[in-house]
Amino acid sequence: MARVPDVPDLVARARRGEAAAVARLISLVEDDSPALPDVSAAVASHTGHAHVVGLTGSPGVGKSTSTSALVEALRRQDKRVAVLAIDPSSPFSGGALLGDRVRMSTHDTDEGVFIRSMASRGHLGGLAGAAPQALRVLDAAGCDVILVETVGVGQSEIEVASVADTTVVLLAPGMGDGIQAAKAGILEIGDIFVINKADRDGANTTRRELRTMIGMRPEEEWKPPIVLTVATKGEGVDDVADEIANHLSYLETSGELKARRTARARREIEALALASVQRQFESESEGIDDLAAQVEAGDLDPFAAAQALVDLSGGGR
Amino acid sequence: MARVPDVPDLVARARRGEAAAVARLISLVEDDSPALPDVSAAVASHTGHAHVVGLTGSPGVGKSTSTSALVEALRRQDKRVAVLAIDPSSPFSGGALLGDRVRMSTHDTDEGVFIRSMASRGHLGGLAGAAPQALRVLDAAGCDVILVETVGVGQSEIEVASVADTTVVLLAPGMGDGIQAAKAGILEIGDIFVINKADRDGANTTRRELRTMIGMRPEEEWKPPIVLTVATKGEGVDDVADEIANHLSYLETSGELKARRTARARREIEALALASVQRQFESESEGIDDLAAQVEAGDLDPFAAAQALVDLSGGGR
Numbered sequence: 138m139a140r141v142p143d144v145p146d147l148v149a150r151a152r153r154g155e156a157a158a159v160a161r162l163i164s165l166v167e168d169d170s171p172a173l174p175d176v177s178a179a180v181a182s183h184t185g186h187a188h189v190v191g192l193t194g195s196p197g198v199g200k201s202t203s204t205s206a207l208v209e210a211l212r213r214q215d216k217r218v219a220v221l222a223i224d225p226s227s228p229f230s231g232g233a234l235l236g237d238r239v240r241m242s243t244h245d246t247d248e249g250v251f252i253r254s255m256a257s258r259g260h261l262g263g264l265a266g267a268a269p270q271a272l273r274v275l276d277a278a279g280c281d282v283i284l285v286e287t288v289g290v291g292q293s294e295i296e297v298a299s300v301a302d303t304t305v306v307l308l309a310p311g312m313g314d315g316i317q318a319a320k321a322g323i324l325e326i327g328d329i330f331v332i333n334k335a336d337r338d339g340a341n342t343t344r345r346e347l348r349t350m351i352g353m354r355p356e357e358e359w360k361p362p363i364v365l366t367v368a369t370k371g372e373g374v375d376d377v378a379d380e381i382a383n384h385l386s387y388l389e390t391s392g393e394l395k396a397r398r399t400a401r402a403r404r405e406i407e408a409l410a411l412a413s414v415q416r417q418f419e420s421e422s423e424g425i426d427d428l429a430a431q432v433e434a435g436d437l438d439p440f441a442a443a444q445a446l447v448d449l450s451g452g453g454r
Numbered sequence: 455m456a457r458v459p460d461v462p463d464l465v466a467r468a469r470r471g472e473a474a475a476v477a478r479l480i481s482l483v484e485d486d487s488p489a490l491p492d493v494s495a496a497v498a499s500h501t502g503h504a505h506v507v508g509l510t511g512s513p514g515v516g517k518s519t520s521t522s523a524l525v526e527a528l529r530r531q532d533k534r535v536a537v538l539a540i541d542p543s544s545p546f547s548g549g550a551l552l553g554d555r556v557r558m559s560t561h562d563t564d565e566g567v568f569i570r571s572m573a574s575r576g577h578l579g580g581l582a583g584a585a586p587q588a589l590r591v592l593d594a595a596g597c598d599v600i601l602v603e604t605v606g607v608g609q610s611e612i613e614v615a616s617v618a619d620t621t622v623v624l625l626a627p628g629m630g631d632g633i634q635a636a637k638a639g640i641l642e643i644g645d646i647f648v649i650n651k652a653d654r655d656g657a658n659t660t661r662r663e664l665r666t667m668i669g670m671r672p673e674e675e676w677k678p679p680i681v682l683t684v685a686t687k688g689e690g691v692d693d694v695a696d697e698i699a700n701h702l703s704y705l706e707t708s709g710e711l712k713a714r715r716t717a718r719a720r721r722e723i724e725a726l727a728l729a730s731v732q733r734q735f736e737s738e739s740e741g742i743d744d745l746a747a748q749v750e751a752g753d754l755d756p757f758a759a760a761q762a763l764v765d766l767s768g769g770g771r
Contacts, residue, residue, distance in 0.1 A: 173757070174755070174757035174758070177755040177756055177757045177758075178755045178757065178758060180755070181749070181752055181753075181754065181755035181756075182752050182753075183752070184752050185750075185751070185752050269756070270756075395750060398750045399743075399746045399747055399749075399750040400746070402745075402746040402747075402749035402750050402756065402759070403742055403743065403745075403746035405749070405756045406742060406745055406746060406749065406756055406759045406760050406763055407735055407742065407760075407763070409756055409757060409759075409760035410735060410760040410761075410763040410764050411728065411731065411732060411735070412760075413760055413761065413764055414728065414731045414764060415728060418724055418727060418728070425720055425723060425724065426716075426720065428719075428720075428723055429716045429717070429719040429720035429723060430716055430719075432498075432716075432719035432722070432723065433502075433712060433715045433716040433719050434502070435498050435499050435500070435501050435502050436498075436499070437498065438491070438494040438495045438497070438498035439494055439586070439587075439719065439722045439723055439726055440490070440491035440494045440495065440726060441491070441494075441495060442719070442723045442726075443723050443724075443726035443727040443729075443730055444727075444730065446723055446724070446727040447727050447730055447731060
């Protein structure tokens with residue numbers, strides 16, 4: 138059996154910056170631990186400081202290298218930085234660094250950087266369910282900037298935006314990236330666009346294409362900037378860090394930060410409430426069996442049975 | 455505004471075999487009409503007679519032709535037959551026949567056959583949400599056999615099994631169908647296997663492959679038969695109809711029919727109950743806004759807010 142965690146102690150230690158305590162708390166999130174509501178309650182009043190930045194882009198654009206270079210740039214600005222890498226397909230992670238994160242090892246001995254990968258498969262609600270809790274832990278631990286990225290492609294690339302204050306979309310020249318990105322819905326979610334590997338042919342074409350496509354977005358106050366980088370040489374990465382700071386200022390002064398975070402909280406509350414009701418249903422197994430038998434026999438219709446189940450479970454009270 | 459349906463009248467007419475009334479009732483299901491609980495209540499006591507047979511298979515195996523030939527075979531046994539084709543990707547159907555269902559037109563003037571396509575996109579719960587209600591309507595209308603098939607591939611091919619008493623898996627020689635099928639999980643769900651286009655090269659190889667793979671399934675009372683057909687010539691199709699009848703006898707005598715249908719009712723009840731709770735949450739929009747604002751401000755944690763939402767909505771009462 139797992140040791141019962143001393144949540145208040147863990148949170149106090151995490152707030153003092155102890156990486157081991159932060160890691161343990163995130164493991165509780167990852168495992169969907171029964172202690173999760175306690176963790177959530179203990180960190181709630183210490184949240185709201187961290188700037189959550191989602192990093193997204195197709196494989197091959199240099200996401201890992203860019204993340205690493207961005208960590209360095211943010212550290213030069215003396216920010217406390219966390220990297221949360223979420224793997225939506227993996228059923229386990231063990232909290233280990235990702236295999237391809239070799240360059241990240243340069244940050245290993247830097248106390249201002251916390252790096253963690255987290256599996257979200259199996260977690261009720263997947264990425265969308267697990268990430269907000271983990272972000273709250275890192276926020277309460279005093280991080281100034283939290284970089285969130287997903288491993289893999291597809292839906293999870295878009296989902297990153299739903300947990301971030303600012304979304305950075307990474308592209309690379311050529312390979313029809315522009316069109317691919319549009320297809321994946323990635324253009325709509327970008328607050329900042331980065332064309333990495335900008336020393337390659339086609340960087341200006343990609344920028345032009347991108348500008349046209351961004352121009353097709355509905356009129357908005359924030360004009361998403363396009364930054365060219367060569368992450369392997371660190372070129373342009375300070376500009377990305379600056380644009381991230383600019384976007385935060387815009388979010389704060391426009392009231393958009395509060396709006397985005399409130400909308401996020403709303404989705405989170407609804408998802409947790411539904412999960413709670415679903416658990417109550419599961420605890421009414423015998424009652425459901427009885428209702429199902431009546432429906433099978435034609436003595437009850439499924440809608441009436443569903444209402445009976447809702448009544449039976451007492452609506453979570 | 456849509457006309458308010460006279461549900462008792464529609465059900466009475468459907469039970470007399472009026473195709474127009476059946477079609478109208480299925481449209482109410484398809485549109486997720488507010489009258490749906492009334493429809494469900496009105497048909498409940500008239501259900502349990504029809505044998506629901508799911509037909510599934512990759513594109514190119516001759517599913518439409520096989521369905522049509524099977525309808526003819528079942529009509530020769532003087533069975534009342536319905537075909538419900540579900541399109542999980544289409545947002546509309548209008549109740550029209552599917553475009554590729556040309557051969558089906560031979561049944562158009564046959565009063566013992568009801569053919570209907572139904573869109574399930576947009577319906578809360580997709581195929582799994584819409585199909586059981588439509589099947590109850592067809593059951594109450596006096597159908598002896600209801601053939602259910604999905605348009606398109608992927609998950610919906612497997613979902614068919616979850617609404618059927620008997621699942622028929624269609625394959626064709628060559629094209630690595632066997633392996634593809636195993637990958638898609640189709641082998642696990644088949645109660646009867648049909649190798650169509652059996653006049654082509656490789657039919658026996660496919661049968662051998664299939665037998666080996668079925669042999670790997672856990673020991674079970676029912677040994678899934680493999681039937682070779684040439685649907686375009688009607689060859690072997692009577693054998694399929696016979697195997698369908700055999701499987702029904704097995705289901706009845708083994709008690710498996712009742713078990714499968716009760717398990718199905720259970721899933722349906724849970725899904726409907728969750729949908730009902732979700733609707734209640736939606737009606738508490740102001741309350742959720744207030745909770746979300748508190749979470750955003752750090753005054754409340756999301757788990758406590760979720761519990762407050764469950765309390766607020768009164769658990770559906």
